[in-house]
Ligand code: FES
């Protein structure tokens with residue numbers, strides 16, 4: 001039931017935001033419905049599909065499993081903000097080149113999840129890449145193109161391109 | 163026919179200067195999807211928009227004696243609470259039948275159940291509120307007085323005299339039956355040296371599009387128009403249905419489809435809750451939004467494939483197939499889905515079994531029965547995965563029985579590549595197939611002999627690997643024979659309109675829609691090539707019934723083959739128009755010129771004559787300088803529909819290499835191959851990715867996916883934690899090869915490619931598992947999905 005409101009102040013994509021939220025509202029619903037940042041998607045509402053993936057204080061979280069009220073004082077980054085900073089421009093270019101997205105619904109979560117692995121440096125094996133994204137459901141691609149794209153970026157970033 | 167390697171480009175006779183046909187150009191406009199700036203229907207927000215949530219029946223079958231909405235109406239944020247009887251004043255019921263599926267019957271279905279709910283999940287009452295959360299809260303305050311009725315759940319007993327009839331008005335629980343006989347099956351079986359008979363079971367499963375179904379309906383009484391934002395594959399079809407059932411003219415309806423988070427056949431049907439949403443918008447005179455949550459998706463998105471097929475094959479010792487026989491039974495829920503019906507999948511099983519093989523002695527029966535479960539209807543590759551698994555399963559079981567190599571038995575029986583046109587066992591007509599060339603290509607691509615040696619070696623070490631195959635044919639580019647002849651207002655033709663803008667760039671408006679498969683890119687490639695500009699000078703307009711030529715949309719692998727041809731022809735027509743006016747400007751004969759890379763050139767020398775920007779400038783801003791009587795026509799429209807063949811059949815073959823852990827029952831997929839022939843390949847990368855995505859969807863059917871129901875009709879695993887889908891870590895790399903046999907029905911020669919992967923993968927994986935387990939004496943597994951417990955049972959370990 002509704003009726004338990006909380007006031008929260010947080011930073012979203014570098015912008016300070018103060019809002020009153022329903023205590024039960026999830027982070028992803030807050031981002032989508034209140035801030036109209038619709039790049040984070042809702043696929044399962046269950047913590048399984050990864051479509052709602054965002055970063056909170058630098059850590060990947062499932063926006064459907066975290067409440068907005070828990071984010072008071074936090075730094076939240078969504079696909080919109082991460083894109084604008086250019087942090088994953090090479091990864092996005094690789095996804096485009098390799099057609100690693102079809103409908104694109106999984107893509108924001110997939111990109112952020114891939115970037116977490118890539119940020120660790122080195123060139124992970126294909127198995128490691130597959131494991132990294134194994135919590136991100138994609139119905140369209142069959143995953144191979146996504147693995148290829150991530151692998152190619154790892155190689156380029158490591159300066160070890162074949 | 164020519165064999166081409168996986169790597170681009172795949173060039174054909176259509177190659178011309180700055181051609182994009184056969185080239186892996188990236189899809190335009192992916193940036194917005196990657197930056198989180200797409201617009202899926204679930205993202206749409208309109209002024210005064212309200213949200214609807216539905217009270218859904220918890221019972222598989224129940225009479226609704228009363229509904230008390232008084233408490234719900236008082237709940238915070240509630241705008242309206244509407245029952246089925248009230249909504250029926252705004253929207254009429256529908257019946258999902260087609261006249262060419264003779265005898266197919268169904269009962270009227272309402273947007274909200276009235277008096278009776280026929281499956282667990284059927285909407286019985288709508289609550290509209292300021293927010294979805296408030297609407298859901300208020301749903302809990304709706305008091306429905308249900309009286310449980312006996313639920314019909316088992317298709318095997320659905321037709322028994324003692325089983326209750328779900329819709330007494332139509333007499334019995336039989337939706338559709340088809341019986342087919344060709345050649346002399348009795349003689350064929352009598353002549354066989356070996357007969358294999360078994361029963362194949364296919365788990366009921368569903369599409370699980372990553373974005374659930376979503377719709378925003380906006381009735382503006384001032385305009386007397388309804389604008390519907392809908393994630394649909396067929397905008398014009400929906401325009402017609404909304405008009406028909408709301409009592410409006412088609413002109414009063416605009417269907418807009420922007421980004422769609424996956425469809426796969428899920429989003430090409432009429433859903434009661436979506437019909438209720440448009441009716442509520444009309445009733446309340448404001449925008450209403452409905453987005454299915456995941457649980458609603460599982461109990462209302464169409465399911466598919468719940469078939470039991472008893473099947474038999476006869477073979478001679480030399481491998482010649484002498485006869486086929488199948489008996490298919492499928493339960494499709496309480497209603498045949500509107501407007502495509504739920505008879506098509508069983509009909510396709512009858513059509514496609516026996517696939518591309520020469521043996522014409524074939525007997526088939528298919529029965530489609532009603533039951534109190536969620537509805538079933540067409541999902542990616544409709545019927546193909548079933549018919550292919552049955553055919554290819556029988557062939558490999560027969561090969562094992564007579565001790566023949568699985569590829570050798572196929573070589574003996576596949577219709578020769580030079581014997582086309584031909585027909586399959588059921589009488590389906592093939593213009594031109596390349597099954598032998600595809601098989602030969604696959605054989606070398608996968609190094610079959612080497613894999614067999616490796617398999618034998620590893621078996622000595624107690625490692626059980628299997629190799630399985632599935633040859634297939636696939637229905638693509640459907641003509642009016644699919645739906646139109648049966649009375650459905652579903653367009654088989656598609657159109658494209660191309661216009662030159664004032665800077666020399668072009669717009670192409672097309673009736674096909676983008677679902678992520680790359681239709682926008684393919685249409686742009688076709689029109690850029692045939693008109694003569696680079697792709698960055700092309701803007702595609704799609705998914706809007708106010709602004710696109712009338713068309714069928716995107717289903718049955720038709721967008722590239724049909725929509726692409728229309729765009730190709732429209733681009734050519736505009737080229738003629740532009741050359742005509744350029745000829746007037748230059749005092750040259752139009753036929754001596756061409757358009758290349760945005761410039762009018764001399765056809766023979768390639769010498770540049772005038773830029774398109776200059777042609778456009780003169781025509782739009784200084785037409786006074788054109789010779790008297792010259793009127794530039796800078797827009798052209800062409801339509802296309804296949805006429806010579808009812809369907810453009812594609813073909814191919816898949817192979818799976820896997821390892822079965824005989825202690826745990828787990829299957830590890832090591833590698834998958836697919837060689838397919840979709841005619842002219844417009845964009846090799848997009849074709850390959852369609853194949854890969856399709857294969858993985860088929861693997862899901864083979865190993866993981868099943869909508870589990872109890873005997874009372876309750877779905878037990880309707881969430882993504884319990885319903886397993888393929889995830890990255892379990893999936894193999896998939897190698898794709900091509901053979902190219904263009905259809906002569908169109909100038910482009912392109913056939914469809916969207917469903918081949920899903921068609922072949924389940925049977926192929928099944929055969930590989932059985933190949934792995936055969937030396938252990940396991941009974942063949944024919945009951946999908948092949949979960950670890952079934953494998954251990956086959957091995958006698960549990
Ligand atoms: S919506 Fe959060 S994991 Fe699926």
Ligand code: FES
Pocket residue numbers: 100101102103104105106107137138139140141372423424678
């Ligand atoms: S691209 Fe559609 S779900 Fe991944």
